[in-house]
Amino acid sequence: MKRISKFFARLRGQAPAPSLRQEYAAPSQAAEGMTDMTAKEAAANNLSATGEELLSYYRDMLLIRRFEERAGQLYGMGHIGGFCHLYIGQEAVVVGVEAVKAAGDQTITGYRDHGHMLACGMDPKGVMAELTGRSGGYSKGKGGSMHMFSKEAEFYGGHGIVGAQVPLGAGLAFANWYRDNGRVSLTYFGDGAANQGQVFEAMNMAQLWKLPVVFIIENNQYAMGTSVKRAHSETHLYRRGASFGIEGMEVDGMDVVAVREAARDAIDHARRGDGPFILEMKTYRYRGHSMSDPAKYRTREEVEDVREHNDPIARAQARILEGGHAKEAALKAIDKEIKAIVKEAADFSLESPEPAPEELYTDVLA
Numbered sequence: 517m518k519r520i521s522k523f524f525a526r527l528r529g530q531a532p533a534p535s536l537r538q539e540y541a542a543p544s545q546a547a548e549g550m551t552d553m554t555a556k557e558a559a560a561n562n563l564s565a566t567g568e569e570l571l572s573y574y575r576d577m578l579l580i581r582r583f584e585e586r587a588g589q590l591y592g593m594g595h596i597g598g599f600c601h602l603y604i605g606q607e608a609v610v611v612g613v614e615a616v617k618a619a620g621d622q623t624i625t626g627y628r629d630h631g632h633m634l635a636c637g638m639d640p641k642g643v644m645a646e647l648t649g650r651s652g653g654y655s656k657g658k659g660g661s662m663h664m665f666s667k668e669a670e671f672y673g674g675h676g677i678v679g680a681q682v683p684l685g686a687g688l689a690f691a692n693w694y695r696d697n698g699r700v701s702l703t704y705f706g707d708g709a710a711n712q713g714q715v716f717e718a719m720n721m722a723q724l725w726k727l728p729v730v731f732i733i734e735n736n737q738y739a740m741g742t743s744v745k746r747a748h749s750e751t752h753l754y755r756r757g758a759s760f761g762i763e764g765m766e767v768d769g770m771d772v773v774a775v776r777e778a779a780r781d782a783i784d785h786a787r788r789g790d791g792p793f794i795l796e797m798k799t800y801r802y803r804g805h806s807m808s809d810p811a812k813y814r815t816r817e818e819v820e821d822v823r824e825h826n827d828p829i830a831r832a833q834a835r836i837l838e839g840g841h842a843k844e845a846a847l848k849a850i851d852k853e854i855k856a857i858v859k860e861a862a863d864f865s866l867e868s869p870e871p872a873p874e875e876l877y878t879d880v881l882a
């Protein structure tokens with residue numbers, strides 16, 4: 517209650533805002549707190565995880581990879597219509613973050629969202645059936661790839677307008693702050709979205725009111741066919757909050773353990789009332805922007821190089837094998853189990869009936 521009345525008093529101008537001069541004179545928190553954590557430094561930090569943890573991240577990343585591969589096939593066979601943006605290559609980001617979120621923390625993202633849903637614990641059958649436009653899907657087959665939600669899983673979409681989820685994510689954080697419920701909003705967006713005006717408006721408010729939100733920029737180096745180098749005057753996206761005093765950190769987004777450690781710090785920061793934090797996850801998408809992307813803006817060699825030397829699943833696998841946490845046969849068994857889950861989801865997505873014509877008149881808001 518105290519927080520709320522203080523907030524409204526501030527809005528009404530009854531509580532003096534900190535003097536501008538003081539704030540301006542104070543050393544920039546952002547400049548001090550900013551860190552460039554490169555892959556090498558992360559390794560030097562001796563990031564470690566238990567065998568059990570690594571196996572669980574491996575499993576979660578593999579589920580996303582195999583699910584997306586199957587979705588790509590179903591799209592090619594004409595079973596999925598409309599847009600479909602695959603997350604292949606970026607799996608370590610969402611799996612690493614979800615590993616350290618607490619129950620009740622919310623997840624919101626853009627249209628490259630299937631991985632986030634699976635990592636939040638949504639049922640692969642319901643996600644795949646939504647992709648194929650069937651009644652067993654999360655939006656009864658009426659939403660498709662970019663429009664799925666689950667209150668139970670605290671997953672708030674799924675948004676097709678670039679950057680639109682960022683103010684919504686700040687809004688979730690505002691609700692958390694208002695209710696004083698100790699929850700944190702995990703708001704994901706892409707490098708392209710990081711240039712959107714509404715992102716800066718949301719960042720300003722989030723820092724002004726010290727809202728519990730972690731802004732997670734999935735820098736996969738391209739926005740459709742435009743590379744970060746071509747579109748950003750400042751390519752270090754973790755510095756995007758500098759003018760608002762928001763701390764940021766660059767993270768090796770292809771290392772699930774590095775992601776987890778950075779996410780833990782950022783989430784703690786937001787939860788203890790220190791306001792927003794920016795994590796720039798350096799990652800890469802292997803597939804085209806969407807299913808209709810000819811990918812003429814990059815070379816085949818560039819993609820192959822990442823696949824060969826920096827694949828997040830292969831890196832987790834190496835950690836597991838080199839650390840002696842499991843044998844090759846155990847990993848194969850996990851793969852088999854995942855393939856069965858994905859097959860079940862695909863079968864369900866084709867057997868589930870199409871929505872009944874009456875559904876045209878339900879869930880209509882305008």
Ligand SMILES: Cc1ncc(C[n+]2csc(CCOP(=O)(O)OP(=O)(O)O)c2C)c(N)n1
Binds near residue numbers: 740
């Ligand atoms: C407001 C708005 N402008 C343009 C588009 C078209 N568009 C769809 S995705 C996209 C690129 C966004 O790239 P990024 O934020 O890096 O995310 P990624 O696709 O790499 O995950 C664009 C320009 C859109 N959907 N919404």
Ligand SMILES: [Mg+2]
Binds near residue numbers: 734735738
């Ligand atoms: Mg991008």
